[in-house]
Amino acid sequence: MSAVADTHSQEHHHGPAKGISRWLLTTNHKDIGSMYLIFSFAMFLLGGSMAMVIRAELFQPGLQIVQPEFFNQMTTMHGLIMVFGAVMPAFVGLANWMLPLMVGAPDMALPRMNNWSFWLLPCAFLILVSTLFMQGGAPNFGWTFYAPLSTTYGPPSTTFFIFAVHIMGVSSIMGAINVIATILNMRAPGMTLMKMPLFVWTWLITAFLLIAVMPVLAGVVTMMLMDINFGTSFFDASGGGDPVLFQHVFWFFGHPEVYIMILPAFGAISHIVSAFSRKPLFGYASMVYAVGAIALLSFIVWAHHMFTVGIPLAGQLFFMYATMLIAVPTGVKVFNWVTTMFRGSLSFEAPMLFAVAFIILFTIGGFSGLMLAIAPADFQYHDTYFVVAHFHYVLVPGAIFGIFASAYFWLPKWTGHMYDETLAKTHFWLSFIGMNLAFFPMHFLGLAGMPRRIPDYALQFTDFNMISSIGAFMFGATQLLFLFIVVKCVRGGEKAPAKPWDGAEGLEWTVPSPAPYHTFSTPPDVK
Amino acid sequence: MSVHAKRAVALAAGLSSPAVVMADWTMNMSPGVTGTSNQIFSLHMTILWICVAIGVVVFGVMFWSIFAHRKSQGAKPANFHENTVVEILWTIIPFAILVAMAIPATATLVEMYDTTESDVDIKITGYQWRWQYEYINEDFGYFSSLSTPRDQIENRQAKGENYLLEVDNPLVIPVGKKVRFLLTANDVIHSWWVPEFGVKKDAIPGFINETWTRVDEPGIYRGQCTELCGKDHGFMPVVVEAVPEEEYNAWVAGQREAAEKERQLTEKDWTMDELMARGEKAYQTACAACHQADGSGMPPAFPALKGSPIATGEMDAHIDIVVNGKSGTAMQAFGNQLSEVDLAAVITYERNAWGNNTGDMVTPKEIFDYKNQE
Numbered sequence: 001m002s003a004v005a006d007t008h009s010q011e012h013h014h015g016p017a018k019g020i021s022r023w024l025l026t027t028n029h030k031d032i033g034s035m036y037l038i039f040s041f042a043m044f045l046l047g048g049s050m051a052m053v054i055r056a057e058l059f060q061p062g063l064q065i066v067q068p069e070f071f072n073q074m075t076t077m078h079g080l081i082m083v084f085g086a087v088m089p090a091f092v093g094l095a096n097w098m099l100p101l102m103v104g105a106p107d108m109a110l111p112r113m114n115n116w117s118f119w120l121l122p123c124a125f126l127i128l129v130s131t132l133f134m135q136g137g138a139p140n141f142g143w144t145f146y147a148p149l150s151t152t153y154g155p156p157s158t159t160f161f162i163f164a165v166h167i168m169g170v171s172s173i174m175g176a177i178n179v180i181a182t183i184l185n186m187r188a189p190g191m192t193l194m195k196m197p198l199f200v201w202t203w204l205i206t207a208f209l210l211i212a213v214m215p216v217l218a219g220v221v222t223m224m225l226m227d228i229n230f231g232t233s234f235f236d237a238s239g240g241g242d243p244v245l246f247q248h249v250f251w252f253f254g255h256p257e258v259y260i261m262i263l264p265a266f267g268a269i270s271h272i273v274s275a276f277s278r279k280p281l282f283g284y285a286s287m288v289y290a291v292g293a294i295a296l297l298s299f300i301v302w303a304h305h306m307f308t309v310g311i312p313l314a315g316q317l318f319f320m321y322a323t324m325l326i327a328v329p330t331g332v333k334v335f336n337w338v339t340t341m342f343r344g345s346l347s348f349e350a351p352m353l354f355a356v357a358f359i360i361l362f363t364i365g366g367f368s369g370l371m372l373a374i375a376p377a378d379f380q381y382h383d384t385y386f387v388v389a390h391f392h393y394v395l396v397p398g399a400i401f402g403i404f405a406s407a408y409f410w411l412p413k414w415t416g417h418m419y420d421e422t423l424a425k426t427h428f429w430l431s432f433i434g435m436n437l438a439f440f441p442m443h444f445l446g447l448a449g450m451p452r453r454i455p456d457y458a459l460q461f462t463d464f465n466m467i468s469s470i471g472a473f474m475f476g477a478t479q480l481l482f483l484f485i486v487v488k489c490v491r492g493g494e495k496a497p498a499k500p501w502d503g504a505e506g507l508e509w510t511v512p513s514p515a516p517y518h519t520f521s522t523p524p525d526v527k
Numbered sequence: 528m529s530v531h532a533k534r535a536v537a538l539a540a541g542l543s544s545p546a547v548v549m550a551d552w553t554m555n556m557s558p559g560v561t562g563t564s565n566q567i568f569s570l571h572m573t574i575l576w577i578c579v580a581i582g583v584v585v586f587g588v589m590f591w592s593i594f595a596h597r598k599s600q601g602a603k604p605a606n607f608h609e610n611t612v613v614e615i616l617w618t619i620i621p622f623a624i625l626v627a628m629a630i631p632a633t634a635t636l637v638e639m640y641d642t643t644e645s646d647v648d649i650k651i652t653g654y655q656w657r658w659q660y661e662y663i664n665e666d667f668g669y670f671s672s673l674s675t676p677r678d679q680i681e682n683r684q685a686k687g688e689n690y691l692l693e694v695d696n697p698l699v700i701p702v703g704k705k706v707r708f709l710l711t712a713n714d715v716i717h718s719w720w721v722p723e724f725g726v727k728k729d730a731i732p733g734f735i736n737e738t739w740t741r742v743d744e745p746g747i748y749r750g751q752c753t754e755l756c757g758k759d760h761g762f763m764p765v766v767v768e769a770v771p772e773e774e775y776n777a778w779v780a781g782q783r784e785a786a787e788k789e790r791q792l793t794e795k796d797w798t799m800d801e802l803m804a805r806g807e808k809a810y811q812t813a814c815a816a817c818h819q820a821d822g823s824g825m826p827p828a829f830p831a832l833k834g835s836p837i838a839t840g841e842m843d844a845h846i847d848i849v850v851n852g853k854s855g856t857a858m859q860a861f862g863n864q865l866s867e868v869d870l871a872a873v874i875t876y877e878r879n880a881w882g883n884n885t886g887d888m889v890t891p892k893e894i895f896d897y898k899n900q901e
Contacts (some may be wrong), residue, residue, distance in 0.1 A: 061690060062682040068758040069825070080831075138826050142755045147758060149715040153655075156827060157891060173745045217547040237733020278598070280608040293551065294573070308718060309729045310736035313640045317633060324547050324625045328618055331581075338585055341592040356593070360586060367578035374628065376635040377571045379727045380556055380564075383718060383753040448553040449722040451753040454761030456680060458692045462550040481871060 006226040015517050024119075028098045028113035034117050034414070035095030037407075038197045041483070043085030044400075047130070048476050050078040055438075055472040056340055058465050061457055072140035073136030075133065079143025079162075083261065084168050085125055087395065090403045091176045091264040092117075095203050099179065101515060102197045104188030104524045109181035112176075117174035124167035125230035131157035134411035136137035142453060144254065147246040148236035154251060159194035169214045176210035178321065188507065191527035194285065197506050201288050202267030205295045209256045209263075212299075212334060217253040221244065244309050259298045262362075262394060263291055266333060269355050271506070272409050273337050275350035277344030278503035282334040290329035290336075297326050300510025307378045314374050323373035327366065334363050349501075354405035357432055359398055365393030368443065383453075386446025392439045396475075397432075404431070404482070409504075411489055416514030417490040427428060427485060430478040437471025530737040533551075557722060560744050564725030566635045573858055574628060581621075594625040607775055642737040645707030647700065653710070653717030653752070654732035654864070655857070656759035656816060660698045663709070667778055667786040670864075671696045672812055673762045681722040682760075695812075697766040701775035702745050709853040714859055719755035721765055742769040793867045799875070802888060806876025809869040812876075817819065821882040828857055842878075842887055846897055849874055862898060867891040 016022045016031065026032060055076045066074070096114065100107055108114045131138040136155035139145065150158060183204045185198070185241070194205075223246075226232040233239025235246045266287075274281040281287065286307075303311055303319040311319075337359050346352070368390040372381050373500045381387060406428075411419050442463035450461045457465065499509035513518045535668035559569040564702075596602040612782030650668075652659040674695045687693070700706045710719055712730040720727040721740075728738040742748075748766040770778065811820065818824045822833035832838045837845050849870060861870065864900035871891040878885045 018822060026853040049747050062681055064682065068761065072755070072758060072760075146716060146755070149755065153715050153757060214637070218567060237731075241733075243733065275591075277596075278605065279604040282608050283614055284608070286614045294891050308727050309731065310734065313637065316636060316640075318635070321629060321631065325627060327625060328621050328700075330622045331830070332614070332618060334585060338589045338592070339607075339613070342588060342596070343602075343607075344592065344596050345602045345604040346593060346596050347598040356589075363582065363585065367582065370578060371571065374570055374574055374632045376563075376567050376632055376639060377574065378721060379639070380567055381726060382570070382727060395567065444552075444554040447555075447556040448551075449750070451720070451751050451761075453755045454751075456691060459688075459690050460553060463552060 002010060003259045005036055005332070010150065024116070024321075027107070027115050029100050029108045029111070029114065030414075030517065031098030031376070032108075032114050033046035033098075035118055036089050036096055039086070040086050040088075040093060041089035043081050043089070043125065045479065045483075047078050047086055048479060050074045050081070050475050051472060056077065056328055056458070057470040059469040060466070061462055063458055064457055066455070069137060069140060072142075072453070073138040075453055076139045076145075076465035077132070079129065080139070080185045080382055081125070083143060083257070083394075084165075085121075085128075087261045087399045087403070088172065089121060091203075091261070091399075092172075092198075093122045093177075094264065094268065094348075094406050094410075095103060095179055096507060097414065098274045098323075099182055099200060099203060100186070101413075101511065102184060102200050102506055102520060102524065103183060103191060103407065104507045104520045105182060106518060106520050108178050109186055110178045113174050114178055115172045117178065120174075122169040124164045124171065127160050127332045128164040131160050131353075132154075132353075134160070134474045144250060145251075147227070147243050148223060151224050154228065158223065161229075163227045164330070165221045166218055172210050173214050176214075180211075185205075188520070188523040188526050194288070194443055197267070197524060198270040198281065198287055199264065201268035202263045202291050205291050206260050209211040209295055213253040218488070220249040220253065223249075229255065231514070245305075247306050248302070252299075254305065255302045256298040258391070258394070259294060261399045261441075262402075263295070265358070265399050265406075266291060267360050268402055268406040269337065270340075271504070272351045272405050273340050273357040273359070275409070275501045276349065276355070276505040277341045277346050279340060279344040281336070282339040282342075283332075286332055290332045292330040294326060297322060297329070301326065304373060304375075304378070308373050308382050314364050319438075320373060320375040327370050327373075330366055334359060334366070342359045345503075349408070349421060350390075350419070350428055351405045351409035351501075352403045353425065353428045353432075356409065357365075357428070358401045358405060360403070361393055361397030361435075365398060366392055368393060381446060383451055383520035384446035385442040385450045385452055388452045389439050389442035390447060392442070396435050396439065400432075404428075407486070409501070410508075411486070412500040413508060413511075413513050413515055415490050415493075416496055416512075417489050417493035418496050418500060419493065422483045423481065423488075427478060427481045430481070431475055432469050434473075434475030434478055438468050438475055439471070441471075446516055455489050529726070531790070537720045546892075558872070559723040559725050560742055560746070560748070561724050561726075561740050563639055563740065564723060566631075566638070567725045570632055572636060574654070577628065579623060581624075583685045589741070609706060633805065639738075642707050642739045645723045646704035647706045649700070649706060649711065649731070650709045651698075651719055651730060651764075653712035653714075653719070654859070655714050655757050655761040656752075656762065658698075658719070658765060659713075659715075659864070662779070662782070663678065667779075667780075668783045669696050670812070671698065671766070673764060675762075684805075686751065689749065691762065692751070692764045692766070694764055694766045697768045697773060699770060699778055700740075700742065700770045702742055702773045703772065704741055706792070707737060707739045710738070713864070715756045716754050717752050717756045717763070719750075719765055720753045721748050721750035723748045723750075724767075727753060741769075745769050745771055772822060789866055789868070791805055793895055795891075797868075797890055799879075799888050802875040803879060803892075806872035806874075807870065807880070809865065809873045810880075811874050813865060813869070816855065822877070822883075832883070834878050836884065838877045838883050839885055842874075842889060845874055845878065846870075846889065846894065849892070850898065867894045867898070870894045891894075 132155040137159045141150040143358035223234040235241045235243050299324045304323040443463050496513040498512050543647045558565050648663050650661040650663050657670050657672040659670050671694045676695050679686045710728050710730040712732045718731040724740045726740050728736050748767045752763045787853045817829035818832050824831035850862035852858045871889050871894045875888050
């Protein structure tokens with residue numbers, strides 16, 4: 001008995017276990033964070049390669065490379081994988097790595113659940129991706145899977161898709177519970193709520209959003225499951241059901257979901273802009289309130305995705321006004337970031353480049369969002385490439401640039417090495433140019449009348465589609481460079497000091513680089 | 528670059544994409560041809576310029592900081608990080624701008640929702656993957672399907688000017704009249720959009736949505752389905768012909784007459800060859816999208832008809848599935864979509880084409896009786 005206890009205590013206080021069991025059984029927030037980040041990058045490449053298929057088919061009018069059935073599977077899987085496989089897990093990975101370091105905790109509050117919520121994800125995506133090889137193909141009804149296209153008219157693999165969504169939901173909810181438990185219970189003495197770093201704040205609010213809406217998603221897919229396999233008619237009009245009900249329930253999840261994908265980036269960007277401006281963040285308190293306001297408003301704007309379904313005039317007006325209101329707190333955040341930069345002492349390392357691009361391009365995505373909020377005009381924009389341009393502007397230079405900025409910002413802390421700054425800047429500029437080439441012309445395509453989710457198009461859309469495809473290939477290929485930069489940084493490079501950025505603030509910079517396997521075994525004091 | 532090389536490049540570009548020759552760089556929304564579309568256009572331009580103005584100010588401050596406050600230029604950071612007055616100002620000013628924007632938007636929306644006092648009512652039904660137009664006060668209706676040849680889509684033939692935006696039977700409306708559209712769908716959700724009218728509305732199974740337009744200029748206006756509705760979502764365009772009133776009335780009279788003739792066809796005695804010929808045509812428009820022109824289908828969603836137990840088995844079962852569809856699958860009820868003649872022709876065709884040589888034949892009369900006995 002005592003022998004067991006001895007080895008146990010040894011394992012606990014030294015480095016990680018050896019071999020595969022380190023990764024399978026780990027409860028260490030840093031290991032789990034790394035696994036989340038690696039998984040999300042793998043999904044980013046997979047979802048991205050599907051986007052390449054889409055853009056290759058759309059390079060010219062006519063059907064060249066894929067047939068419409070497969071094209072629809074690509075658009076659907078691209079959306080699902082990017083949302084649930086790439087962006088969300090990346091932020092959970094950042095949360096795992098950084099939240100304990102930022103609040104001075106030794107680990108996440110619920111480490112075993114942390115392990116489980118990660119390992120559910122590869123299972124869910126194995127199921128989802130396997131549908132591509134099933135008879136009848138993968139889900140082909142768009143990432144929004146509107147009924148009855150996804151129920152009565154869906155492929156046989158839809159049931160597997162539903163199961164995969166359930167597992168992802170379980171994983172997300174457990175991740176969110178863990179984040180809330182960690183932030184509320186494990187902050188270092190002296191760190192009051194209003195002293196928390198903004199990344200911690202934005203993640204706390206995001207976690208509440210997740211807990212509120214992931215069960216709604218689970219509910220809507222369960223109703224689909226019933227309709228498909230057990231003869232109910234929730235969404236089948238011929239059985240007394242309501243196809244529009246699906247959209248209400250889906251978007252009640254779906255709108256907060258888009259903020260789930262952006263709020264953590266808001267937090268990270270706030271740290272980065274302040275660090276590289278060498279100046280404290282302007283309006284910390286108003287930033288916190290703005291994020292809270294955005295989160296609350298996100299629950300009462302869902303029907304702006306449904307302006308054309310025929311909701312009554314009063315409903316239309318309500319959702320238009322509520323949606324326009326979101327521009328106010330979002331504007332406050334942008335003004336605060338710009339004012340943080342104003343009269344700072346700016347330098348432009350890779351994290352700052354991505355952060356500045358984030359502010360500019362996310363704001364452009366916000367502008368098109370404001371245009372879409374104007375209900376009468378939305379009748380022209382709805383379901384065209386204008387919408388595709390809009391949400392790619394908030395998600396690519398928003399969520400994804402936010403993740404890149406965070407990765408470069410904290411890589412020295414994670415690996416103990418500085419990344420290759422020249423390569424990272426190349427990565428930025430190629431991504432920046434590629435991304436704008438790919439997505440800016442989509443505004444024009446949408447305004448000129450090109451619907452989204454079509455595999456072939458009328459001739460007047462040819463030129464901008466070609467430009468867009470070239471930009472997309474450029475953006476896609478550039479991401480392999482990011483992989484190279486990270487691998488190079490993990491394997492070696494200039495030694496990173498504990499605090500590699502002179503303007504950075506926060507507890508994470510008080511521990512050595514790389515952060516030891518166990519940190520803050522005794523909590524630090526926060527003044 | 529040598530002349531030859533230049534020619535080769537030009538030729539390659541011209542061959543690979545005929546559209547490069549007719550380059551089109553339309554970047555903005557069209558103001559359209561109706562009052563609604565013009566109002567939408569002016570809302571669109573207003574909000575766009577507001578965004579541009581805000582962008583110029585915000586990005587202006589940002590770029591000023593980027594150029595003037597660089598560390599490499601020796602900038603020393605200030606230390607301010609709070610100012611309540613500024614925070615309140617940049618909450619209130621955007622709010623005021625939004626209120627100013629909401630007022631005209633509300634007015635336009637109220638007008639768009641006013642479907643009363645229409646002169647012409649047309650019911651539009653979305654099908655996978657075509658539109659049905661029914662003139663509900665005139666007792667006739669028809670389907671409108673893509674007319675772009677398959678060869679153009681598969682790149683075996685040069686693409687025509689209205690590639691993917693052309694149909695066999697366009698919707699015809701009179702100019703200067705308020706036309707009300709009643710939209711629904713037979714299978715999945717579709718969305719009917721004509722950008723030049725500023726009209727887009729979802730067609731939802733089990734619901735009837737309303738919208739309207741008044742077109743003052745005669746012409747041909749083109750649009751597309753804008754709600755993902757399955758594999759041929761990109762191949763169900765909308766074409767509307769707006770014609771002067773006299774021309775419209777003459778057209779309506781012609782359509783009514785043709786509809787009457789079609790009804791009389793049910794009474795006629797049909798031969799096998801006539802049914803096969805008509806059946807092949809009807810099969811191409813109504814069935815081939817799923818079951819394929821050669822009857823091979825796309826299993827498992829769309830089973831093959833060639834050698835299938837239904838198409839070569841009991842006649843009654845075959846008629847039943849075509850007329851009533853099969854619930855829980857993509858097989859629609861064609862009983863109300865096709866005339867008795869077309870139903871009889873299609874069923875006869877399916878039982879005798881592609882080596883299904885059953886020798887069976889069903890007449891329009893028999894279909895009529897079958898429908899009425901139910």
